[in-house]
Amino acid sequence: MDLPVLNTSEAAESGGGCDSHSCGSTGDQLGHLPEHIREKVHNHPCYSEQAHHYFARMHVAVAPACNIQCHYCNRKYDCSNESRPGVVSEVLTPEQAVKKVMAVAANIPQMTVLGIAGPGDPLANPERTFETFRELTEKAPDIKLCVSTNGLALPESIDELCKHNIDHVTITINCVDPDVGGKIYPWIFWKNKRIMGREGAAILIEQQQKGLEMLAERGILVKVNSVMIPGVNDAHLAEVSRVVKAKGAFLHNVMPLIAEPEHGTFYGLMGQPGPTHEELQKLQDACSGDMNMMRHCRQCRADAVGMLGEDRGQEFTLDKIEDMEIDYPAAMVKRAEVHARIEAELKIKDQANAAKAELAKAGWVAIQGMKQDAPKLRPVLMAVATKGGGVINEHFGHASEFLIYEASGHDVRFIGHRKTLPYCDGGDTCGDGESALDVTIRELSGCEVVLCSKVGYEPWGPLEAAGITPNGEHAMEAIEDAVLAVYEEMRVAGKLEAKPLMQQKAA
Amino acid sequence: MAFEIIESCVNCYACEPLCPNDAIYQAKPHFMIDADKCTECIGDFMDAQCASICPIEGAILDDLGTEVNPIGSLTGIPMELLAQYQAALDATYQAALNDKSA
Structure with missing residues (x-):
């Protein structure tokens, strides 16, 4: 039998090394984390590269309002063929969202995670967002809840977030320098006023950092997303990585800017280019010295359904779920079986990899x-x-x-x-x-x-x-x-x- | 004296909870302002709240019919580019309509 074994001693010397299964993909990304954190993320497709091969996620679009404007976003656009954050086909009421989540969970038993990510900012729609979480905690206790936010309203929302047993929060942090922020955020809405440019960006950055620290203090896992915008914040993101790691974020996800003229965004219309694959990889590698980097993000829609990289949203439109009869207690039993099977498979794989590494070491x-x-x-x-x-x-x-x-x-x-x-x-x-x-x-x-x-x-x-x-x-x-x-x-x-x-x- | 929301509203809900007079309500095809209740926030806030969070340029008019957030004021996109974009969108929409009727 041809055992694919790597030279671990050499890998160790190279600084970034590890055995084949634990580098960049699974173990290295999560390997050094304390056991209780690994336990939290091992079946979360957006937090664990290994998990994303096996587990599915969904977003419900209950949060249309936003409290800031980003130059890569345009709230006017809606197209079912387009896949990017901020785009949805229909905004749901919390009640509709709960029904949809239960329908998806019953039909896609690999679904472990429900996120609220927009199409605006979840924390700028606190009533709609938290009502959805409240209902789901009660009706579908086997689903992990998470939220993705720009961070502006994060400090004031922390207590409410903790109440709903949300243990994953993603903050999009594109900069820690207001001069850079002024080129990304044309305005924010803060304390009953619209605040333009650099001044607004400074407040946003302050709230993001404060929110990150508060979450870390309370033991909530924080992933930081950053959009790489060449010529605007690309040279600055390694600094962002260092700062957010120091404040307790456990994973950094640098994503490429998506900007096309047909999206009607500032960057799209102004011809701002996104990074090439090579530029993105180079920056991710540069940041990885300080931080665990996530590389499997698919930048999905705010109403995406299924495995990362696929979208089965069309199977679960409002009119379709209306006709579905869901026996959730029965679905929970089936889901538990499916999850146990996947986890047993992953355990065997982990053991096999550990054994290979041992052999190589010896x-x-x-x-x-x-x-x-x-x-x-x-x-x-x-x-x-x-x-x-x-x-x-x-x-x-x-x-x-x-x-x-x-x-x-x-x-x-x-x-x-x-x-x-x-x-x-x-x-x-x-x-x-x-x-x-x-x-x-x-x-x-x-x-x-x-x-x-x-x-x-x-x-x-x-x-x-x-x-x-x-x-x-x-x-x-x-x-x-x-x-x-x-x-x-x-x-x-x-x-x-x-x-x-x-x-x-x-x- | 009252503001008005016009058809470019994208129904994002952002303004509705901010109104100190509960003058904004959800309607089809877009949110509306009850002119009898709207005070343009005078006495409550320095700036009219709906117009301070609305992300869509031109979607809210004051009592003179003037755009509270004129084109280009929020996004910083130059007017000519926006016009080109709008023309392209309209052409795509028209083509889709023609396809449908054909």
Whole structure:
């Protein structure tokens, strides 16, 4: 049996190292945390990279009002085809939201988490937000509740938040310097006045920091989201990372700016570019010295439903849930079974990984060549098509996103995801598949391999021509094991000493 | 003397709980202000509350019919860009209507 084992001693020396399963993806992100915190996040898809392969989340859009304006947001836009924060199809009353949550929980038993994230700011709609939480605490006690806020009303909401047993809060903090903030927030509404520009940003920053400290004092887990806006706050976010970590945030999520003219936002219309994949990764890596970085965020809609990266909202529209009969006590039993099964599976995986690490440490099994050559081996990016479960189980042509992993001489780490259009929508013919393939190839720039359960003949040639080797030989295998195996094949074939054969074409 | 909410309102609810006179109410297709109750917040606040939180430029008019938050005043987006954007939106909307009727 070919045990994919890594050289842990070398990894340790490199500073960021760890075994394949505990770097960037799961263990390293959470590994150093105290047991009670790990217990809180192990099944939360937005807080644990490992969990996001197995557990689902949903947002209910009960909070339309906002107390600030961000230059990347536009409250006018609503499109069911668009996926980004602040966008929803219908605003729900708390009563409708509770009904929807119970319908989803009964039909998607992997759903562990209910978040309120907008489309405005949840804490600018305290009555609607807290009524939803109050009802759910009573009617669906097996669901974790969390909230995502800009932080302006956080200090005044802390007591109420604690009452509802909310133990995860996300604060979007884009800056800790009012001069930077003045370029991101044109105004805030504070103490019955609209306050413009830098002055408003200074108040917002003060409240965010105060709220973060108060949450940390009370033992509520805080994740900080930051939007990376090149030329505005990109050089400043490493500082943000340091500050929020010092104040007790446990995870930092740097997300790319989404700005298109058709969104009608300030940044969209002014032509403010978002970061490239490379720029984002570089910043995430720079921040990771001080902070646990989250890299699996999908920046979902304020009414998203399902696994991260998918949205099943259309199955649970108001008229559809109206007709659903939900037996929640029965659903809770089923949910508990499903959760227990997933957790048993994860436990076995963790044990297997721990065992592999032990073996490697003892030097009983090692890929000798890798050990010796490790410093010379260049890292390789690989794209993976998956439907969840941590395995390679999606056809190339059906994937609407790819997960990106980096294999190097000392580890395999999760880097992020890239969205695309499915090359072929699952039908027999692929109509205008050509252009969708072009999009995928462009999105996968920098990757040398794409791992999927199957790949058709047609895309094979163009992928290879772009320097991306399609690989369907690892179907149903665990992602990180497969990435490592392919990396090892590349090493044996002598492909890791040289530069990539093909320079990636930036379309 | 009263403010008025017009059709560009996006129904975000932000103004409704702030009104000291309970003059704002939810209606179709958008929130409305009861002119008999509205005092433009005089005597209660320095600034009219609805107009101080409304994120949509031009959605609230004063008793003279003037936009309390004129175009460009909140977002900082230059007027020509907004006009282009609006024209593109209208064209898309019109195309969708034509498709539907065709």
